[in-house]
Amino acid sequence: LVFRKRSPVIYNGDGPRSNSIYYDKCAPKVSCKRNAIYRTINGQCNNSKNPLWGAAETPYIRLSEAVYNDGVYEVRKQENGSRLPRPRGIQLDLFLRRSFDSRDQYHNNYHLSQFGQWANHDISLMNPDTTGPELCCHNPIQPINSNTPYQCQLVIEVPTNDPVLESYGQTCMEFRRAMTAANNFNCPVIPQTPMNQATSFIDASQLYGHTVDTAASIRTFNGGRLKTDIINGHQFCPQKRRYRSLLCDERNDVGVCFEAGDPRLNQNLGLTAYTTMFTRFHNIIADKLRKLNPQWPDVKLYQEARKFVGALNQKIVYADYLPILLGKSFIKRSGLELRKNRRTIYNPSLMPQLTTEFAGGAFRVPHNTLPSFYNYIDKNYEIVDSVKFVDWMSKPDPLVKEPNFEDLVRGMTITTGRMFTPSFNFYISNFMFRSHLTGNQDLLSVDIQRGRDVGVPPYTTIRKLCGFKEIASFEDLTEFLSIEDVGALKALYSSVDDIDLLVGALLESPVDDGTVGPTAQCIIADVFYRIRFGDRFFFDVQNQWGSYSQEQVRILKNLDLGHVLCATTELEEVPKYIFKTTRFSSTIIKCKRHLQDLDLSAWEN
Numbered sequence: 175l176v177f178r179k180r181s182p183v184i185y186n187g188d189g190p191r192s193n194s195i196y197y198d199k200c201a202p203k204v205s206c207k208r209n210a211i212y213r214t215i216n217g218q219c220n221n222s223k224n225p226l227w228g229a230a231e232t233p234y235i236r237l238s239e240a241v242y243n244d245g246v247y248e249v250r251k252q253e254n255g256s257r258l259p260r261p262r263g264i265q266l267d268l269f270l271r272r273s274f275d276s277r278d279q280y281h282n283n284y285h286l287s288q289f290g291q292w293a294n295h296d297i298s299l300m301n302p303d304t305t306g307p308e309l310c311c312h313n314p315i316q317p318i319n320s321n322t323p324y325q326c327q328l329v330i331e332v333p334t335n336d337p338v339l340e341s342y343g344q345t346c347m348e349f350r351r352a353m354t355a356a357n358n359f360n361c362p363v364i365p366q367t368p369m370n371q372a373t374s375f376i377d378a379s380q381l382y383g384h385t386v387d388t389a390a391s392i393r394t395f396n397g398g399r400l401k402t403d404i405i406n407g408h409q410f411c412p413q414k415r416r417y418r419s420l421l422c423d424e425r426n427d428v429g430v431c432f433e434a435g436d437p438r439l440n441q442n443l444g445l446t447a448y449t450t451m452f453t454r455f456h457n458i459i460a461d462k463l464r465k466l467n468p469q470w471p472d473v474k475l476y477q478e479a480r481k482f483v484g485a486l487n488q489k490i491v492y493a494d495y496l497p498i499l500l501g502k503s504f505i506k507r508s509g510l511e512l513r514k515n516r517r518t519i520y521n522p523s524l525m526p527q528l529t530t531e532f533a534g535g536a537f538r539v540p541h542n543t544l545p546s547f548y549n550y551i552d553k554n555y556e557i558v559d560s561v562k563f564v565d566w567m568s569k570p571d572p573l574v575k576e577p578n579f580e581d582l583v584r585g586m587t588i589t590t591g592r593m594f595t596p597s598f599n600f601y602i603s604n605f606m607f608r609s610h611l612t613g614n615q616d617l618l619s620v621d622i623q624r625g626r627d628v629g630v631p632p633y634t635t636i637r638k639l640c641g642f643k644e645i646a647s648f649e650d651l652t653e654f655l656s657i658e659d660v661g662a663l664k665a666l667y668s669s670v671d672d673i674d675l676l677v678g679a680l681l682e683s684p685v686d687d688g689t690v691g692p693t694a695q696c697i698i699a700d701v702f703y704r705i706r707f708g709d710r711f712f713f714d715v716q717n718q719w720g721s722y723s724q725e726q727v728r729i730l731k732n733l734d735l736g737h738v739l740c741a742t743t744e745l746e747e748v749p750k751y752i753f754k755t756t757r758f759s760s761t762i763i764k765c766k767r768h769l770q771d772l773d774l775s776a777w778e779n
């Protein structure tokens with residue numbers, strides 16, 4: 175069988191959905207340095223004709239028309255004119271009863287989901303609008319009316335007979351509408367459009383900062399290094415002022431709270447560990463470069479180390495992560511494969527923007543792999559402790575106490591991940607952000623509500639856009655969904671065309687050798703294609719200013735996440751295929767050996 179390669183790009187970025195009002199009327203005027211050899215911090219000037227493409231603080235594009243009741247901002251209604259089913263009701267009727275955990279049959283470990291979140295924070299930041307009242311929920315919940323501030327119009331109602339939350343007396347979950355160009359950036363993009371505060375490119379901006387100010391605030395300006403706090407003899411990210419920081423301050427029982435390029439770094443232990451490891455890794459690379467090139471000034475060391483870390487992240491995403499997420503065969507036939515002896519060819523007419531359908535829908539499907547527990551596992555591979563994921567959100571305290579850091583990362587490496595089923599785990603479905611000021615949240619309800627908030631079109635529209643057979647009735651769904659699920663959908667929604675994108679995408683069976691269904695695969699591939707082939711600084715692009723040499727590319731393509739783990743922790747060994755649990759991946763590599771690959775002599779000049 176021969177497959178013709180077909181580009182997975184759905185929409186090229188021209189016409190009415192490209193946010194031209196923003197670029198023509200509201201965008202800052204940017205002047206670009208010709209021949210710059212490094213990326214800018216905020217992603218501007220990557221595309222020389224359209225210097226804002228892919229930059230931080232630009233609107234998400236849309237693959238399909240926004241769907242709002244008033245065509246502008248009001249949440250869509252069902253075909254029969256009634257309100258959409260409540261997100262928590264969908265969770266309860268369709269998903270929660272199967273929220274038990276089962277193990278990933280393909281032996282993927284926790285790094286698969288943790289790296290997914292890490293990569294997401296590189297490319298997407300759809301911030302909630304925190305202007306207006308401090309909290310949106312009044313208990314008991316009050317009817318939404320015209321006096322309700324717009325930020326709070328979509329708080330999530332909890333039914334009075336909720337099987338889990340009733341006993342906590344909770345009737346409302348916090349939800350704030352996303353920041354939009356019109357509400358928060360003074361630009362009348364209509365229909366309303368959310369803004370991406372991250373740079374679209376995979377450039378490790380979640381580590382370095384998506385804005386110039388943030389980036390400067392975490393540099394030492396000495397030896398190219400990033401700031402660190404030394405705690406118990408180990409490097410950590412610098413600490414925030416104790417209060418008034420985004421994700422720790424609402425808790426009064428937090429000992430440490432860190433700062434880095436992206437504000438979400440304290441959200442969970444795994445993510446904080448990743449940010450810490452990549453910070454250490456940056457400093458290791460900067461130190462190595464300084465040894466080889468003692469004459470290089472701080473800024474050169476910083477930029478070269480930053481470029482290296484961004485490049486390595488691109489390598490991991492395209493060569494290691496996406497083949498598991500989307501399936502190897504699909505990666506090959508869609509041209510997304512990253513090969514050792516091929517180089518990426520830059521396409522300056524491709525718009526490297528994220529899509530609303532991706533960030534407000536399809537790329538949330540992997541939330542179904544989030545683990546319920548973290549295992550701390552010691553050198554002898556004994557489980558020392560097992561803690562609930564949700565008990566340690568926004569509270570990274572354990573990481574600074576030895577030997578927790580190593581034990582946590584070792585645990586993530588050898589614990590089998592959660593099987594990708596049509597459900598989120600029980601704890602994240604009921605107790606997310608427990609003991610925060612905001613109270614318990616349900617990640618799935620939030621995700622469904624977010625899709626509606628940002629006008630994501632319903633499932634059938636997107637499935638059709640992806641080239642699959644049109645779905646005209648609930649019955650048509652039985653071709654690929656179970657009768658039970660179709661029955662439940664029919665009871666919830668007035669028409670098949672009302673089904674939320676995330677709900678349909680989650681219920682689809684995963685594609686053959688991937689972890690998401692065909693609709694999510696299609697929307698995710700579109701974005702990862704455009705942010706690779708539309709990135710002038712993609713690490714294996716040739717003949718651009720600052721392009722890497724053959725030898726430098728060769729070295730980078732031989733590195734993976736395992737090298738980062740080995741270089742930045744006291745782990746002794748890691749699986750050769752870093753997203754697989756040790757026990758089932760054929761080979762285990764000693765860190766000593768791995769670290770020999772980190773020879774940077776090709777960077778000497």
Ligand code: HEM
Nearest residue numbers: 287290291294298299300442533537538540541544620624
């Ligand atoms: C590791 C644990 C994770 C937790 C606790 C978590 C939690 C969250 C939360 C609370 C939000 C904000 C929801 C909203 O207000 O709309 C969010 C957004 C999002 N998450 Fe996750 N997530 C995790 C991992 C992942 C993974 C593995 C992926 C994908 C591979 C992912 C993809 C997304 C996307 C695309 C968004 C929305 C866009 C954005 O602001 O970046 N997340 N997640």
Ligand SMILES: [Ca+2]
Nearest residue numbers: 296373375379
């Ligand atoms: Ca980025």
